[in-house]
Amino acid sequence: MKKISLLIALFFCTTFFGQVTKLSALSSSKFLDSKILYEEDNENIYGYLLLFEKDKVNANESLFELVLLDKNLNKVGSTSFAQEVYNSWLIKLSSSIYFAKKNKDNLFIAIGQSNPMVESLIDRMIEDKGTSAFRVLNLKDFTISQNYFIKDYKFQLQTEKLDMQHPSKVMKEMQNMRFTKLTTNGGFIVSDLDYKSSMNESIAAFYPGAAKMKVNRQKEFYYFDSDFQQKWVYKINQEEKSKSFYKYNYFVNNRNDLVFIKKFYKKENDNIPDLSFDVVDVATGAKKFEISMANTAYSYVFENLQFLDNKIIVFASVYDFNDKGEYRYDKKRGYVKQVYDRQTGKQLSEDFLKWDAFAGKLDIDEDGKIKDYGFIHFLEFRCDKDGKTIVVAEGYKPNANTKILDLFTFVLDEKMKLLGFNKIDKFKNQIDNIFAYGSSLENMGTFDYMYSQNLPGGGYVFYYSDNEKVGYKSKKDPKWILGVITYVDGVFDFQKVPLTTKNGQIYPIKAKNGYILLKEVSNDDNNKDSEIRLEKINY
Amino acid sequence: MLILALFFMEFSFAQNSTVIDTSNVDYREKLAQYYDSQTSKTETRINEIEDKKIRKQFLINYTDKTVAFKELINKGVFVEHNSFTNLCNEILTKINASNPTQKLEDIKILLAVSDEVNAYNCGEGLIVVDLPLIYKMDNEYELAYVIAHEISHQKLDHVYQSMMKHNWQNNSEELKKKTDEIDQQKYNKSSLASGLFKKIVYTNREESRKLEHQADSLGYILFRNAYPDYESYSVETLRKLKWIDEEKEALTKEDFLHFFEVSNTKFKDEWLVSEIAIYNYQKNAKFWNIDSLRTHPDCDTRISFLKENFKIQEKNKSVDVANFNLQKINSDKEFVFGLYFLEEYGKSLYYTLLKSKKNPKEEFFKKMIYDNLIKLRDARNNYTLNKYLENEKPKFPEDYNQFLCLIRNLRKNELTQIIEFYK
Numbered sequence: 021m022k023k024i025s026l027l028i029a030l031f032f033c034t035t036f037f038g039q040v041t042k043l044s045a046l047s048s049s050k051f052l053d054s055k056i057l058y059e060e061d062n063e064n065i066y067g068y069l070l071l072f073e074k075d076k077v078n079a080n081e082s083l084f085e086l087v088l089l090d091k092n093l094n095k096v097g098s099t100s101f102a103q104e105v106y107n108s109w110l111i112k113l114s115s116s117i118y119f120a121k122k123n124k125d126n127l128f129i130a131i132g133q134s135n136p137m138v139e140s141l142i143d144r145m146i147e148d149k150g151t152s153a154f155r156v157l158n159l160k161d162f163t164i165s166q167n168y169f170i171k172d173y174k175f176q177l178q179t180e181k182l183d184m185q186h187p188s189k190v191m192k193e194m195q196n197m198r199f200t201k202l203t204t205n206g207g208f209i210v211s212d213l214d215y216k217s218s219m220n221e222s223i224a225a226f227y228p229g230a231a232k233m234k235v236n237r238q239k240e241f242y243y244f245d246s247d248f249q250q251k252w253v254y255k256i257n258q259e260e261k262s263k264s265f266y267k268y269n270y271f272v273n274n275r276n277d278l279v280f281i282k283k284f285y286k287k288e289n290d291n292i293p294d295l296s297f298d299v300v301d302v303a304t305g306a307k308k309f310e311i312s313m314a315n316t317a318y319s320y321v322f323e324n325l326q327f328l329d330n331k332i333i334v335f336a337s338v339y340d341f342n343d344k345g346e347y348r349y350d351k352k353r354g355y356v357k358q359v360y361d362r363q364t365g366k367q368l369s370e371d372f373l374k375w376d377a378f379a380g381k382l383d384i385d386e387d388g389k390i391k392d393y394g395f396i397h398f399l400e401f402r403c404d405k406d407g408k409t410i411v412v413a414e415g416y417k418p419n420a421n422t423k424i425l426d427l428f429t430f431v432l433d434e435k436m437k438l439l440g441f442n443k444i445d446k447f448k449n450q451i452d453n454i455f456a457y458g459s460s461l462e463n464m465g466t467f468d469y470m471y472s473q474n475l476p477g478g479g480y481v482f483y484y485s486d487n488e489k490v491g492y493k494s495k496k497d498p499k500w501i502l503g504v505i506t507y508v509d510g511v512f513d514f515q516k517v518p519l520t521t522k523n524g525q526i527y528p529i530k531a532k533n534g535y536i537l538l539k540e541v542s543n544d545d546n547n548k549d550s551e552i553r554l555e556k557i558n559y
Numbered sequence: 560m561l562i563l564a565l566f567f568m569e570f571s572f573a574q575n576s577t578v579i580d581t582s583n584v585d586y587r588e589k590l591a592q593y594y595d596s597q598t599s600k601t602e603t604r605i606n607e608i609e610d611k612k613i614r615k616q617f618l619i620n621y622t623d624k625t626v627a628f629k630e631l632i633n634k635g636v637f638v639e640h641n642s643f644t645n646l647c648n649e650i651l652t653k654i655n656a657s658n659p660t661q662k663l664e665d666i667k668i669l670l671a672v673s674d675e676v677n678a679y680n681c682g683e684g685l686i687v688v689d690l691p692l693i694y695k696m697d698n699e700y701e702l703a704y705v706i707a708h709e710i711s712h713q714k715l716d717h718v719y720q721s722m723m724k725h726n727w728q729n730n731s732e733e734l735k736k737k738t739d740e741i742d743q744q745k746y747n748k749s750s751l752a753s754g755l756f757k758k759i760v761y762t763n764r765e766e767s768r769k770l771e772h773q774a775d776s777l778g779y780i781l782f783r784n785a786y787p788d789y790e791s792y793s794v795e796t797l798r799k800l801k802w803i804d805e806e807k808e809a810l811t812k813e814d815f816l817h818f819f820e821v822s823n824t825k826f827k828d829e830w831l832v833s834e835i836a837i838y839n840y841q842k843n844a845k846f847w848n849i850d851s852l853r854t855h856p857d858c859d860t861r862i863s864f865l866k867e868n869f870k871i872q873e874k875n876k877s878v879d880v881a882n883f884n885l886q887k888i889n890s891d892k893e894f895v896f897g898l899y900f901l902e903e904y905g906k907s908l909y910y911t912l913l914k915s916k917k918n919p920k921e922e923f924f925k926k927m928i929y930d931n932l933i934k935l936r937d938a939r940n941n942y943t944l945n946k947y948l949e950n951e952k953p954k955f956p957e958d959y960n961q962f963l964c965l966i967r968n969l970r971k972n973e974l975t976q977i978i979e980f981y982k
Contacts, residue, residue: 041729043738043759046752067838075749083750090838092950097841160839477829477970508970517942538942553945556967 049074049085053116056530057088060122062204063474065091065532069120071131074100079107080184082115084131086157086164091532092554097162101155104182106133106190118151123206123246127157129164150201150222152194152215153178168248170198170210175248203273205302206246213238225269225281237265243278243305252305263287271297274327277362278302282310295322299332299365309365311358319347320356321459324401331368332360335401335409337459338372349457350418352388355398357409357436371436381441393417394425397458399469402480402507407434410507412482414467418457424449424466427484429505429512442512446486446503468503473533479508481534481557486516502528502536506559515558534559579690579893581635581672581900591632593667597683598625601719608723610730617726624722628681635900637669642886643693644670650703650785654710657785666710672897674906676803680709682718690897694890695803698878700792703785708778715777717770724766728759753846761851768856775861779869788876794862795873801858808913809958815965818912818928821980830968831961833951840953891918895927904934905948909962929981935966936974 049072057066068089075083082105088096106113118130130151156165167178182190199218200210211218213236221238237257244250257265264286271279278300283293296312313320313336320336327333338356339347354374360367375384383391390396394417402410409432415425425448431440451466461467470483486501500519505512517536519526523544529537534557541550580586598621605621608614631637647668655663665684673689680686686709688702696702712718728734741751775797783790812831820826856864865871891914898907908931915924938944948967951960969977 042742043734043752043756046738046741047749047756049749076746078746091834092952094838094840094950094952096838162841476968536942553943554950555942555945556939558939558942559971 052084052114055117055120057120057122057127060124060204060206063533065530066122067091067096068093069117069127069129071115071117073115077102080104081181084115086129088127088157088159088162093537093552096159099157099162099164101164103131103167104184106184106187111135119149119154119202121202121206122159123202125159126246127159128154128202129157130154150199150211150215150218152197152199154200170200170208171196173198173210173242173250175244200244201270203243203270203278203302205273205275207251207273207302208242208244208246208248209270209278210242210244211238212240221267222269225267225283238268241268243302251303254300254305267293268298272325273302276302277308277327279325297325297334308363309360311360311365318353318356321347323355323398326401326403327362328403328405330362332362333403334358334360335398337398338374349459350387350389350395352395352458353386354388355436357432369435371434373432373436373438377438378441390415394423395458396428397462397467399462399467400472400482402472408432408439409436410480412469412472412484412505414469416458416461416467418455420453420455422451422454422456422461422466424451424461424468427469427503427505429482429507440512442514444503444505444514446484447488447501449489470528471530475506475508475557475559476534479506479559481506481559483528483536487519500525502526504536504557506557508559513559531555579638579640579672579897581638583635583639586639587632587635587637590637590669591629594625594629594632594683594685597685601683604719612730613723613726616730617722620722620726624681631671636671636673637687638672638690640670640690643690646699646702646886647688647706650699650706651710654703654707654781654785658781661714661781663710663714666713668706672900674898674901674903678705678709680712680718682713684713686710686713690890691894692803694887694894695799696883697799698792698880698883700786700789700878701796701799704778704782704793704796707782707785708774710781711774711777712770715770715773717774721767721770725763728763734759757847761848764852764854767854771855771861772864775865776868779865779871783869789878790869791871791873794865794871797858797862797865806913806956808917809956810909810912810916810962811958812961814912814916815961818915819965819969819977821977824973824976824980827968830965832968833957833960833964835951835953835960838953892921892923895924899927899931899934902934902947904931904938905963905966907931908935908966909959912962925981929978932974932978932981936978939971939974 051070052073053071055069057069058064059066068091070087070089072085072087073082074085077083081102083100083102085098085100087098090096103115105115112135113133114136115131115133116136118132120127120129130153132151132153153167153169155167158164165177168175169178170176182193184190195214197215198210199213199215200208202208213221217236239257240253240255242250243252243254254268256268264284267283267285269281271281273279280298280300282296282298284296285293294312294314296310296314298310299308300306301308311325311332311334313322319339319341321339322334322336324335325332334357336356336358338353339349340351340353342348342351354372354377357369357371357373358367359369375386375388378384382393385391388395394415396413396415398411398413400410400412404410411428411430411432413428413430415428417423417425427444427446429440429442429444430438433439446468449466449468451461454464454466456464456466468484468486468489470485472480472482475481482505484503484505486503487499502517502519504515504517506515517528519528519538521540524540524542527539527541529539529552531537531554535554536557537552538555539550539552601621602618605614605617608617647670651663651666651668655661655666666686667684668686668688670693671687671689673691675689676691676695678686678688678692686706688706688709692705693702696705737755738752741748741755744751775793779790779793782793786792812828815831816826819830855861895907895911895914898904898910908928911924911927911931915921915928918924935944935948938947944967949955949963951963955963
């Protein structure tokens with residue numbers, strides 16, 4: 021799953037009264053990090069979690085405070101706890117929220133230390149990071165547990181402080197700890213790989229171009245329920261001497277189905293492993309069926325998988341093979357939609373959208389190249405109950421300095437026939453010294469499309485930025501604009517929200533469905549006040 | 560602003576009723592001049608402070624305060640009211656005449672358009688009474704006690720002395736030493752600083768509560784001298800202040816249906832669904848002891864204090880409230896218009912609905928519903944709705960949260976149809 025990156029950190033330190041300014045500053049907590057909390061469905065926002073450092077207790081221990089805000093930004097409660105920290109003059113580490121997931125009346129929260137630069141990179145790459153230690157925050161009384169570690173496939177409460185003065189000892193101990201990812205239903209997938217290997221595998225699973233690290237072959241993973249009881253073990257790669265092997269990564273959980281990305285490597289350095297999805301019964305651990313992306317006529321590159329009632333819908337890019345059996349980025353034939361029966365795994369349909377569907381609207385050839393323009397890359401697929409698919413795409417022109425062009429919306433029918441087409445003019449960013457095609461540009465986060473949400477009462481909203489990107493070939497004073505597209509009752513509406521004010525800047529932040537948080541910050545150095553507003557999407 | 564006031568006047572004249580005029584530029588200019596002359600006196604006083612550091616800091620703080628107050632004057636928050644301006648001046652004259660030794664000639668009462676129910680002394684001989692406070696009073700004696708209390712703050716020089724004290728405190732060598740010591744600590748710095756900080760804040764708040772008792776005492780004396788037969792209205796007023804913020808009326812689901820189910824728009828129950836219920840809000844404050852933070856003693860304590868110290872008998876002479884009530888006849892309209900003037904369109908609409916429920920035939924309220932909805936729609940179109948409509952909060956009454964949800968849950972076409980209905 022792609023990470024939906026926030027534009028900025030959400031909140032900052034609390035302030036006290038101004039009479040005794042220095043004392044007030046000294047007694048203030050230091051803001052460290054914030055995370056959006058989702059409901060169990062992973063779609064609706066439950067609230068926001070803020071992490072503060074209240075105090076440094078000693079060289080290797082800090083007192084932290086977690087503050088929970090509801091989805092309307094009211095404070096729900098807070099709790100404090102002491103945790104070990106690693107301190108070194110050699111490397112600057114910062115504490116942050118690795119992950120925070122809600123399950124009924126509990127929040128599972130992992131607080132760890134990392135290099136902020138590295139962390140923000142990983143953050144961009146994977147949304148559902150795993151952990152080897154986490155705490156449980158009770159949402160009824162705001163008590164927080166000690167850290168749970170997973171040792172010997174058992175969840176164990178921390179009883180002794182970690183010896184942070186001897187990091188090598190801690191690292192050694194960490195090797196015995198297992199890595200876990202929380203499933204949407206509140207269960208835990210525990211891998212037999214250590215933390216570092218697992219993280220690396222997670223990144224590689226979603227990003228084919230990620231640096232490869234040779235790791236032990238994964239032999240099994242375990243499933244634990246929300247009470248930390250082991251339910252089943254899934255065995256893989258049991259033949260020790262086999263040249264071929266599988267890599268598995270937890271992908272998504274919906275109701276009773278767990279979906280794993282599965283890659284089959286025919287040999288150790290197989291550059292194009294076969295991609296498929298194993299659908300596993302969460303209650304028993306039995307494999308229900310497999311959805312394969314393998315195809316003899318074309319090369320399918322996975323784009324999106326979603327559940328809709330009793331169906332699983334998969335979208336993939338369709339490429340021609342070249343002489344080596346590899347696909348070519350500049351020869352994309354279009355997109356394919358596959359529909360599977362959720363119970364049996366039987367493929368119910370397979371339909372294509374080829375570029376000739378755009379004849380009359382775009383001067384596009386069979387490889388997807390638009391004359392004097394570039395290409396279109398699909399970024400969002402929203403499947404409606406009426407069978408339609410709403411697509412958001414973005415144009416780009418691959419070049420020595422690749423250009424990001426307009427935004428497009430398409431409406432496709434059940435059989436991928438084009439029903440509606442909109443081209444939305446927006447700022448054209450240029451990415452210097454990067455020659456890349458759609459998927460690579462998407463992985464690099466260079467497109468302006470941001471994310472989508474369901475709208476309460478039906479319909480969707482799509483957000484994109486319509487301004488020069490900071491850090492690119494930027495002007496001195498770009499005007500920032502948030503693009504908002506709503507699709508309600510079959511009708512698109514296009515709005516542009518100015519984000520540059522008379523005195524400063526507005527930063528958009530993801531909010532509950534149908535809303536956007538706007539953080540208004542003043543440019544006035546003498547009056548740096550900011551306000552956060554929860555604004556209703558106008559639909 | 561002028562247009563708003565004119566519109567209001569047009570309505571009010573049609574019904575031959577009292578108005579508030581927020582566009583009185585002449586009054587505003589005279590008030591600004593008066594304020595300048597008063598502040599220059601205080602500045603002279605500050606300039607006489609010997610300690611250079613304290614003097615400088617005091618002037619900075621004082622300038623911040625006066626700039627903020629001047630902004631209120633220029634915004635038109637302070638108004639002349641056809642009835643209440645005279646009434647307050649009569650009360651002031653009576654208190655002054657009955658307390659000749661106190662020399663109250665320099666005191667001036669200002670009436671403020673506000674969304675709060677409050678009165679305060681801001682120094683400079685100025686007593687500010689928020690109009691909603693007067694709307695909540697049952698007779699002039701209650702209002703007179705509030706004014707007497709605020710006059711006492713002025714006579715006792717509480718505003719100036721408090722600022723002076725805080726300046727000394729902030730610049731004291733002892734505090735600087737302690738703060739520097741904490742700053743030099745490597746660990747537990749925040750805990751140590753919080754401890755000292757809390758101690759200072761609590762001490763200041765305790766001091767503030769003492770000042771309230773002083774103002775209650777002198778206020779009682781001023782009031783008793785002016786209204787000897789009505790002395791027990793001092794405690795009666797404090798008793799009223801205890802609950803003055805609480806709204807007695809509420810909107811029901813039927814009311815919402817009545818106001819928002821219009822020709823083509825069917826009322827939807829989900830409009831009212833609040834998200835507050837899904838959270839367990841933590842009740843105990845973690846950092847502050849709330850009781851120690853209060854600037855005012857609670858009303859029961861103040862009542863006991865007065866009764867014990869002045870042996871007040873709770874026996875009131877009967878009061879004819881007919882004249883007072885006549886002066887309040889337009890208070891509901893003035894209140895919702897005041898909120899509209901302050902650009903509190905959400906609050907204005909909510910209270911308009913409450914008032915309209917009580918007085919359904921009043922055309923003025925229908926017009927205010929329309930005007931507020933137009934403003935809210937404009938704000939929504941500009942993604943600034945949150946500036947004019949509060950977000951639901953656990954501390955708000957249930958019906959107000961429902962109202963806030965409803966306004967936000969309306970779809971664009973639904974809001975348009977409702978606006979059309981009230982056009």
